[in-house]
Amino acid sequence: MSDTIKTSNFSQEFREEIFEEPGADKIALCFNCTGCSSGCPMTEQEPEFNIRKFLRMANLGMKDELLNNTYIWYCTTCYKCQERCPQGVHNVDALLKIRTIAVHNGIMLPVHKKVGQLVVNYGHAVPINDATKEKRKKLGLDEVPPTVHSFPDALDEVKTLLHIAGFDKIVAKEEEEK
Amino acid sequence: MSKLSFFLGCIAPNRYPCIEISTKKIMERLDVKLEELEGASCCPAPGVFRSFDKTTWLSLASRNIVLSEEIGNDILTVCNGCFGSLVDANLMLKEDAALKEDVNKMLSEIGREFKGTQDVRHIVEYLFQEVGVESIKNAVTNPIDLKVAVHYGCHLVKPSKERHLGNAENPTFFDELVEATGATSVDYEDKMACCGAGGGARTAVLDTTLHMTSNKLDHMVAAGVDCIVDACPFCHLQLDVGQTEIKKKFDKEYGIPVLHYSQLLGLAMGFTPEELGIDMNFVDNSKFIEKIRGGVK
Incomplete structure (x- = not known):
């Protein structure tokens, strides 16, 4: 049985914030054809991931329900739904915007925080490891690639940008909870 | 140049x-x-x-x-x-x-x-649009007789409005490049399906994404392919490392070799599998390497 939706909980502000994303405002034109969710490869695996439902919730301004819905992190951004939407809704971009609002409300998966920390520390989401260094050597490449990994000044530039953007704070480790 | x-x-x-x-x-x-x-x-x-x-x-x-x-x-x-x-x-x-x-x-x-x-x-759209299929064919010295499952991956073609590469539902440019090496691009069910890795999903919900990958691999196996050719290291990782994870988690073994297009074309240009690091996948490619050594025309 579904819970009753309380209109008093709707956040017009939340809806408008999502609509700032180009193409997300088209959510208002959605007529529920289900073309997005019926072709979704993630919905096939996990029916609780339903982008149609999420964007309908966005249109109503159901902020708390949406931001705390763990399934918003399941989208692989394959863009199939966005390609197929007859109303031109930028489904994926809208979902990414919802995630952004979640992150800025302190809601983020710990594993994603870790990936963010890797970029803050190394400039790569997937940094080099010893096994790959061996492979590189065997192939006749430099052991360490000519990226930020080889240029400390370049890494400093990346760190400066991430600091200005406030990203280092976003992914900073939470204080230990008791 | x-x-x-x-x-x-x-x-x-x-x-x-x-x-x-x-x-x-x-x-x-x-x-x-x-x-x-x-x-x-x-x-x-x-x-x-x-x-x-x-x-x-x-x-x-x-x-x-x-x-x-x-x-x-x-x-x-x-x-x-x-x-x-x-x-x-x-x-x-x-x-x-x-x-x-x-x-x-x-x-x-x-x-x-x-x-x-x-x-x-x-690289794939550059080779197709700037170098051209004919020039690729001319550069092939050792045509490869392989049945290939082409995996475009999502962000090469989508969102299509920003890519200018034509129809994202049924593109052919990557298949043409694969066939320029002498290989055959074999059609398979739901060919344009996502590998499962993107959007932070692999990090967030690995097992669920592996079910997507496993679906894709099932369709490739049903079509009887020798290997997968992709255009993206992240798809590559999901399809290659993913097979070892699927084996561990779901006790299902595929053993399909995964190549990036640069490696397939490299073979067709006469480079050895070792020079191209085809022996460095997480799936054991030794049987495949034997086959291409014997089978390269």
Whole structure:
């Protein structure tokens, strides 16, 4: 049985914030054809991931329900739904915007925080490891690639940008909870 | 001779350097000069970092583009994710003057400026559009007799409005490039399906994404292919490392070799499997290597 939706909980502000994303405002034109969710490869695996439902919730301004819905992190951004939407809704971009609002409300998966920390520390989401260094050597490449990994000044530039953007704070480790 | 900056990204240099070396080898043969883009960082990954914070995503992406602007080159990527990030960021900044001003305020802190003078290319679309299928055929010295499952991956063709590569539902350009090597591109069910890795999903819900991967591998097996050829190190990782994870978690073994297009073309140009690092996958490719040694015409 579904819970009753309380209109008093709707956040017009939340809806408008999502609509700032180009193409997300088209959510208002959605007529529920289900073309997005019926072709979704993630919905096939996990029916609780339903982008149609999420964007309908966005249109109503159901902020708390949406931001705390763990399934918003399941989208692989394959863009199939966005390609197929007859109303031109930028489904994926809208979902990414919802995630952004979640992150800025302190809601983020710990594993994603870790990936963010890797970029803050190394400039790569997937940094080099010893096994790959061996492979590189065997192939006749430099052991360490000519990226930020080889240029400390370049890494400093990346760190400066991430600091200005406030990203280092976003992914900073939470204080230990008791 | 054409000249491009080689944008490595993360997974190619740091997990699959075979893609990096193979790209260098084939591009040299095709008379396309690649220059290292020294000091480049993570693109950063589109579905993940754009999700977290668009300003962060744009600042790092624009810095990577600027590094190439400063040496006057277009950028070559070998990864759908890097391509997606850099193409989208480049386009947004070229079209939105206010956004460009904001980003340039950040970049000025590191003494750089985005001008919007260069383009971002992906190796597969570059080979198709700039080098051409006929020139690729001419560069083939050892035609490969293999049945190939072509995996386009998502961000090479989608969102299609920003890619200008035609129909995203049923594209053919990658298949044409594969067939230029002498191989046969075998059709399989739901060919354009996602590998499962993107958008931070692999990190967040690995098992669920592996079920997507397993579906895709089932369809490839049903079509009777010898190997997979892809265009993206992250798809490559999901399809290759993914097979070892599927074996461990779901007790299902595929043993399908996964090649990046640069490796397939490298074979057809006469490079050995070892020179192209085809023996360095996480799936054991030794039987496949035996087969291509015996079967290369």
